[in-house]
Amino acid sequence: MTSDLLPGVTLTFVPHGSDEEPLRTDVAAFIGRFRRGPMDTPVRVESWNDVLGAFGPPDGPSATPYAVRGFFENGGRTAWVLRVAGPAGTASAPWTVGRAGGFSAERYRAVASSPGAWANGARVTIRYRSSTVAGPPTVGVRVMVPGEPPETFPGLPPGEVVDRLAASRLIRLVPDGTAPPPGEPGPISRSWELTLGGGTDTPPGRDAYADAVTRQAELPEPALLALPDLGTDLTGGTHTELVLELLRTVHPLADRLVVLDVPPTLTSVDAAVAWAGSFTAAGDHELLATAAVYHPPLRTPDGRGTRTVPASGHVLGVIARLDAERGAHHTPANAVILEAVDLAVAFPEPQQVRLFDAGINLVRCTRGRGLMVWGGRTLSTDPRTRHIAHRRLTHLLVRAIRRVASPLVFDVNSPELRLTLVRALTSVLLSAFRAGALAGARPEQAFRVVCDDTNNPPEQDPARVVCEIDVAPAAPMEFIRLRLVLGQDRGLEVIEA
Incomplete structure (x- = not known):
């Protein structure tokens, strides 16, 4: 993060960060529109200030920046952001050096650091001095973009100006020509004033979202996922198809929960119920167990008043906060939402019942307690997979199993390997039992790990090891059955049986 404190002084803060931890279940991923920032690379952020540095301040109709802010305001600690x-089009402006000496090219182009209309009208002031008290020529650059804090880069050697400006959040300098020919000395000092233009924006389509869905699936750390702008950018059948594609991508991972928002164009209860029914009609309960819906949207402050924002980002923050306070096995319900002042719409009780029956979790405003998350169910109607707490416990166990078993993938199937697996997995499940995540008065009532000749017969491929894990969550009481397969030809696979 770069901050301008005084004219000519630039202070750069390097966040201390923390190592990625795939076992965590409070890390969120957000896919949506932002003012600026990279569009090909997921960015890991640990605060709202990190978001502002990478993607700029909230601007225009995009809901995702406000959703990410709601995540951090409600207790979220880490998120991955995909713009x-x-x-x-990327805004730019040409710059001709002329007779000024020391530069590696005679022409350059100042280019915005990322595509979009956000940099149109940006002003870049460049001041050159052929000599200073220290001797060699220097260049000072100041970048001013509407809505962004200015950046100042003083005392740059002309030949290094391209590399030095790579640290800018806002612009890049691209050589556009050969080195200037030797000749008569240039002026003692000179100034240029550049104005960037030509940046354009278009809303993301299905392909852009599909690519982002694929990229988030490659990230091992996120356990929560939201797409706050999806209902605005994609409508009708295209929206439904993308959601189902998302769930098909996430379901095999067995380690993350998708929190959806009712599209903002569906303003009536009838429309919201029909939208939820379009997913449940297929009857694929396992697929729908990866998703939960929260409604209605929230009214949040935006500096000029309030604006309507989908609830998913704030809800993910609440889930992350409760995860740290109680653990992933607790239902994220009856918890206060912060950084919101009201509901976008208040439903009377009969309509609340209809939404609840359709599998839509409610955000409610209760007297004396304010805004609260009310309900913790997935879209699945199967009692075995309908509870969010049940699903998130499974996600935690799958992550823990992967961490334990991944280093053993290339080991040879042997009694020693099986014993190692049983001991390691038992240790993980004992920790869950002691935390109150599992049912039963004793560990043997709460879980069982089988990895012996019964599921690894002698005639089985020696490069393949199978472990079966039965787990009884504290609530609901149905058993979870996981099947762990280690194969030297296909790595590690955790299957929910």
Whole structure:
């Protein structure tokens, strides 16, 4: 993060960060529109200030920046952010050096650091001095973009100006020509004033979202996922198809929960119920167990008043906060939402019942307690997979199993390997039992790990090891059955049986 404190002084803060931890279940991923920022690379952020540095301040109709802010305000600690956009132009301006000496090219182009209209009208002031008290020529650069804090880069050697400006959040300098020919000395000092233009924006389409869905699936750390702008950018059948594609991508991972928002164009209860029914009609309970819906949207402050924001980001923050306070096995319900002042719409009780029956979790405003998350169910109607707490416990166990078993993938199937697996997995499950996540008065009532000749017969491929794990969550009481397969030809696979 770069901050301008005084004219000519630039202070750069390097966040201390923390190592990625795939076992955590409070890390969120957000896919949506932002003012600026990279569109090809997921960015890991640990605070709202990190988001502002990477993607700029909230601007325009995009809901995702406000959702990410709601995540951090409600107790979230870490998130991955993926910016999506349609075909976009990058703002730029030419710069001709002329007779100024020391530069590696005679022409350059100042280019915005990322595509979009956000940099149109940006001003870049460049001041050159052929000599200073220290001797060699220097260049000072100041970048001013509407809505962004200015950046100042003083005392740059002309030949290094391209590399030095790579640290800017806002612009890049691209050589556009050969080195200037030797000749008569240039002026003692000179100034240029550049104005960037030509940046364009278009809304993201299905392909942009589909690519982002694929990229988030490659990240091992996120356990929560939201797409706050999806209902605005994609509508009708395209929206439904993308959601189902998302769930098909996430379901085999067995380690993350998707929190969806009712599209903002569906303003009536009838429309919201029909939208939820379009997913449940297929009857794929396992697929729908990866998703939960929260409604209605929230009214949040935006500096000029309030604006309507989908609830998913704030809800993910609540889930992350409760995860740290109680553990992933607790239901994220009856918990206060912060950084919101009201509901976008208040439903009377009969309509609340209809939404609840359709599998839509409610955000409610209760007297004396304010805004609260009310309900903790997935879209699945199967009692075995309908509870969010049940699903998130499974996600935690799958992550723990992967961490334990991954280093053993290339070991040879042997009694020693099986014993090692049983001991390691038992240790993980004992920790869950002691935390109150599992039912039973004794560990043997709460879980069982089988990895012996009964599921690894002598005729089985020696490069393949199978472990079966039965777990009884504290609530609901149905058993979870996981099947762990280690194969030297296909790595590690954790299957929910």
